[in-house]
Amino acid sequence: MAYNEDGYQITRHICPRNCYDTCGMLAYVRKGRLEKITGDPAHGYTKGKLCSKGQNYIQRVYSSDRIRFPLRQMGRGSGRWERITWEQAMEIICERILNLKDRYHSTLPFCLNKYSGNFGVLHSAVEGMFNSLGPTTQARGSPCWSAGLDAQLYDMGYNRNSDPGEMEKADIIILWGVNPAWTAIHSLPYIYRAQEKGATVIVIDPVYTQTARKADYFVQTKPGEDGALALALAKIIYESGNGDQNFIDHHTLGWPLFKDYLANLNLDYLAAQCGQELGRIQELAAIIGSTRAVFIWAGFGLQRHIHGGQTLRAIDALGAITGCIGMPGGGVHYAHQLTWGFNYNFLKDPGNRYLNINTFAHELNHLQEQSVKMLWVSCRNLLAQDTAGKMLRKELDKLELIVTVEQFLTETACYSDIVLPATTQFEEMDVVPSYWHHWIGLNEQAILPYFEAKSDLEIGQLLAKTLNTYRPGSSSFPIEKSPGSFLDEEFNEKLYALLGISHWSELAAGPRQAAVSTTAWSSKTFATPSGKFEFFSAKAQRENIPPLAQYHKGMSPQGKYPYWLITSHAQQGLNSQFQNITKLAKNKKPVVFIHPQTAAVKGVKTGQMVRVYNKLGVITLQAHVSPDTPSDILVCHQGWLPGSETRLNDLNDGLPTDMGRVSTGSQGVAFYDVFVDFDPV
Amino acid sequence: MPNHTFDRITDLAKRYSLYSLFKQYYQGEWELARKAAATIQQYIPVNDNLSFQQDHQLDKAALFDYNRLFVGPGKLLASPYESAYRNAQGLVMQEETLFVRQFYLQAGIEVSNKNAFPDDHLGLEFEFICYLLAREGERLQADDSSTANHYAALYQEFCQQHILSWVYQHCDDILTHGRTSLCRDTAIALVRFLQTEEANFLSKEEFV
Numbered sequence: 001m002a003y004n005e006d007g008y009q010i011t012r013h014i015c016p017r018n019c020y021d022t023c024g025m026l027a028y029v030r031k032g033r034l035e036k037i038t039g040d041p042a043h044g045y046t047k048g049k050l051c052s053k054g055q056n057y058i059q060r061v062y063s064s065d066r067i068r069f070p071l072r073q074m075g076r077g078s079g080r081w082e083r084i085t086w087e088q089a090m091e092i093i094c095e096r097i098l099n100l101k102d103r104y105h106s107t108l109p110f111c112l113n114k115y116s117g118n119f120g121v122l123h124s125a126v127e128g129m130f131n132s133l134g135p136t137t138q139a140r141g142s143p144c145w146s147a148g149l150d151a152q153l154y155d156m157g158y159n160r161n162s163d164p165g166e167m168e169k170a171d172i173i174i175l176w177g178v179n180p181a182w183t184a185i186h187s188l189p190y191i192y193r194a195q196e197k198g199a200t201v202i203v204i205d206p207v208y209t210q211t212a213r214k215a216d217y218f219v220q221t222k223p224g225e226d227g228a229l230a231l232a233l234a235k236i237i238y239e240s241g242n243g244d245q246n247f248i249d250h251h252t253l254g255w256p257l258f259k260d261y262l263a264n265l266n267l268d269y270l271a272a273q274c275g276q277e278l279g280r281i282q283e284l285a286a287i288i289g290s291t292r293a294v295f296i297w298a299g300f301g302l303q304r305h306i307h308g309g310q311t312l313r314a315i316d317a318l319g320a321i322t323g324c325i326g327m328p329g330g331g332v333h334y335a336h337q338l339t340w341g342f343n344y345n346f347l348k349d350p351g352n353r354y355l356n357i358n359t360f361a362h363e364l365n366h367l368q369e370q371s372v373k374m375l376w377v378s379c380r381n382l383l384a385q386d387t388a389g390k391m392l393r394k395e396l397d398k399l400e401l402i403v404t405v406e407q408f409l410t411e412t413a414c415y416s417d418i419v420l421p422a423t424t425q426f427e428e429m430d431v432v433p434s435y436w437h438h439w440i441g442l443n444e445q446a447i448l449p450y451f452e453a454k455s456d457l458e459i460g461q462l463l464a465k466t467l468n469t470y471r472p473g474s475s476s477f478p479i480e481k482s483p484g485s486f487l488d489e490e491f492n493e494k495l496y497a498l499l500g501i502s503h504w505s506e507l508a509a510g511p512r513q514a515a516v517s518t519t520a521w522s523s524k525t526f527a528t529p530s531g532k533f534e535f536f537s538a539k540a541q542r543e544n545i546p547p548l549a550q551y552h553k554g555m556s557p558q559g560k561y562p563y564w565l566i567t568s569h570a571q572q573g574l575n576s577q578f579q580n581i582t583k584l585a586k587n588k589k590p591v592v593f594i595h596p597q598t599a600a601v602k603g604v605k606t607g608q609m610v611r612v613y614n615k616l617g618v619i620t621l622q623a624h625v626s627p628d629t630p631s632d633i634l635v636c637h638q639g640w641l642p643g644s645e646t647r648l649n650d651l652n653d654g655l656p657t658d659m660g661r662v663s664t665g666s667q668g669v670a671f672y673d674v675f676v677d678f679d680p681v
Numbered sequence: 682m683p684n685h686t687f688d689r690i691t692d693l694a695k696r697y698s699l700y701s702l703f704k705q706y707y708q709g710e711w712e713l714a715r716k717a718a719a720t721i722q723q724y725i726p727v728n729d730n731l732s733f734q735q736d737h738q739l740d741k742a743a744l745f746d747y748n749r750l751f752v753g754p755g756k757l758l759a760s761p762y763e764s765a766y767r768n769a770q771g772l773v774m775q776e777e778t779l780f781v782r783q784f785y786l787q788a789g790i791e792v793s794n795k796n797a798f799p800d801d802h803l804g805l806e807f808e809f810i811c812y813l814l815a816r817e818g819e820r821l822q823a824d825d826s827s828t829a830n831h832y833a834a835l836y837q838e839f840c841q842q843h844i845l846s847w848v849y850q851h852c853d854d855i856l857t858h859g860r861t862s863l864c865r866d867t868a869i870a871l872v873r874f875l876q877t878e879e880a881n882f883l884s885k886e887e888f889v
Contacts, residue, residue: 031782032796033774062772064765067754080745083709083752409755419754448797583770642756 117379120430128346129460146660157527169329178299224554242289244323254536309659387654441511707804
């Protein structure tokens with residue numbers, strides 16, 4: 001429970017954003033007011049430190065721009081808002097739900113679109129409330145990591161990571177398509193300590209990132225061609241006798257086929273494809289092949305291409321050939337699901353109809369039966385983040401009611417009929433795991449909800465209660481149960497055993513590290529059907545995916561659109577979150593980073609506005625000339641700036657990645673296979 | 682009752698009724714804006730031509746305007762919270778809010794729903810002033826001028842320390858961003874009223 005110190009009531013929290021670090025935090029409350037936030041020293045990964053976003057949470061909690069009350073908009077997108085009570089909001093929503101049920105004799109017209117704005121376990125109450133209504137329509141999948149998750153499922157059978165602290169044991173750390181200096185700062189101390197102990201750090205990225213600046217080697221690849229590099233490295237390492245034959249012989253399946261495949265690969269071709277001199281690849285192969293403890297951190301960026309899953313499979317194969325997988329300080333690390341073993345009662349499927357979250361507008365448009373009439377949005381800003389934004393807006397125009405639960409008036413909230421104010425993690429109780437480290441922690445309620453804000457759980461209960469008042473039996477969602485009781489039902493003996501506790505409330509004493517092996521796959525027994533690392537995956541074959549990790553030529557800029565548009569994560573933002581916080585808003589306008597030579601060709605200088613366009617549309621951005629980005633790549637950091645009408649994904653076709661269906665239900669999005677041209681305004 | 686006491690009570694009642702109208706206006710009864718401005722014109726001559734439109738459509742437009750300025754859900758264009766003006770970062774529920782809370786406590790008043798709804802909302806600050814003026818009037822009627830003067834002093838102090846330090850800027854914001862005469866004229870009326878109050882403080886100080 002909360003404890004007191006120096007006049008403060010101190011409570012424990014976990015930042016629930018979609019972020020590697022998922023930090024432990026302490027909230028200091030005096031006279032009912034949140035006065036400061038620090039890192040929680042009891043958290044063994046984040047160790048009392050916070051990133052700039054975490055340090056500025058007070059700006060978010062007490063932002064004058066937060067949504068305070070339920071409001072109804074008279075004319076979608078009109079800005080003509082009318083304050084209503086929660087009771088009125090629920091009445092409007094319930095009347096529409098019941099009206100639709102009566103008209104269509106179905107609950108499929110109700111649609112939910114929710115994703116990762118808050119990863120707290122109890123935020124699944126939104127799905128729970130929907131599932132209590134009967135079979136509904138729900139967006140499913142992930143815009144983020146799907147292809148990579150599937151790739152590792154095919155190769156190793158499960159998404160498992162070593163403890164990030166294992167990096168300190170590595171001889172070589174390869175940070176591949178990941179920029180922890182911006183997106184996982186708590187991993188940097190491990191990397192630095194490894195460097196101090198003599199480890200070599202290699203950063204592979206198309207962009208010269210802040211992380212690249214800290215590396216011993218920086219390899220600037222072409223976007224989407226990391227698979228070519230991985231396979232070239234694998235071939236050279238194996239053929240030069242530096243592979244781990246013992247690992248290959250005893251712990252892998254399909255090696256003969258993969259060995260033949262490698263043998264037939266042309267190194268010059270692969271080197272050209274990934275934009276490297278062959279000598280440079282050979283040099284890297286010699287470094288990597290000279291040791292065993294190779295810790296490869298494969299980021300989400302490299303799988304945001306049409307062959308993203310194959311890319312990760314190629315990197316996995318490289319790891320297997322070096323024999324680093326299962327070795328302390330070694331392995332290929334992407335993301336894990338080890339500490340996500342909750343009961344997920346909220347997610348019990350009553351026969352829902354699922355739409356691919358990544359092609360949501362298209363799917364809404366192509367529904368064969370029972371079109372969607374009402375949309376509920378929570379933990380998402382789809383109008384800012386989805387591809388096919390124009391089509392999405394058209395589809396939204398067809399709906400009878402859009403309800404958005406939010407903390408701020410996002411683009412999606414702006415285009416809603418009703419907005420409902422949402423609590424922050426300081427105003428509600430929850431439990432939050434991580435997909436990178438192995439710690440789980442509790443969010444205690446530190447302060448009263450801001451104005452009339454409510455949690456997703458409370459809103460679900462209120463809606464269910466109102467519905468049943470109107471028409472008994474409309475919802476089976478438990479309306480009286482406390483957040484703690486819901487948590488009681490989400491935990492199970494296995495999870496408690498992993499955490500070494502007998503009740504979740506013990507997390508109030510501090511976050512717990514799950515008792516999973518600190519070295520992933522240390523037993524060398526994999527979760528694949530064969531129990532081995534599968535160079536050849538029959539499971540993939542059954543999914544109509546090549547059974548071997550194969551090189552597929554990626555897309556590249558051509559003709560009218562000679563530049564890649566890479567929309568990577570911002571330093572001070574997280575997807576569409578945080579950049580509306582004044583202290584974190586580095587740029588007042590959306591910025592595009594352009595190589596000096598490219599800028600010179602177009603006569604563009606820093607600060608000048610440019611039109612970036614392709615066949616899908618045009619966006620206006622402020623140029624920032626920077627040698628960090630290659631001459632054929634434009635880099636924009638994704639985010640949502642209030643008032644800005646620039647939507648980066650308006651230029652994105654939404655091409656699917658090759659994998660993602662098994663783990664998330666839908667393929668991912670090739671966010672980085674986008675090609676554009678630009679001109680000064 | 683001496684004449685000057687009677688005059689003071691009459692004056693108090695007028696000021697109380699004005700504050701009460703503004704209080705209700707800021708607490709969500711936006712339709713009272715028209716009445717507030719009309720009352721102001723009876724109380725003090727307002728040179729600006731306050732001209733509220735009467736038609737219903739404009740009322741709805743005024744409601745949307747009111748919400749844009751004071752309620753949300755977007756960025757408030759004329760935030761009705763003192764801390765939004767006085768806090769360096771423009772946040773709500775800050776130290777500045779606690780100073781207001783402290784002032785209320787000094788007079789034995791506490792906001793219900795505190796810590797969820799900031800104490801320094803203009804509607805609450807006006808409610809507090811109504812309380813002080815009502816107590817002053819009561820004590821005058823009870824011939825307790827000493828306590829009445831205490832409440833009058835508290836009122837003046839609160840105005841000078843709080844209201845006058847931010848409400849003019851707030852009204853400027855309404856005039857900059859407000860789209861309807863209802864909201865804009867109410868802001869003008871409020872400014873005029875506060876200027877009169879401020880002038881009274883100054884004349885009292887000169888007299889002293």
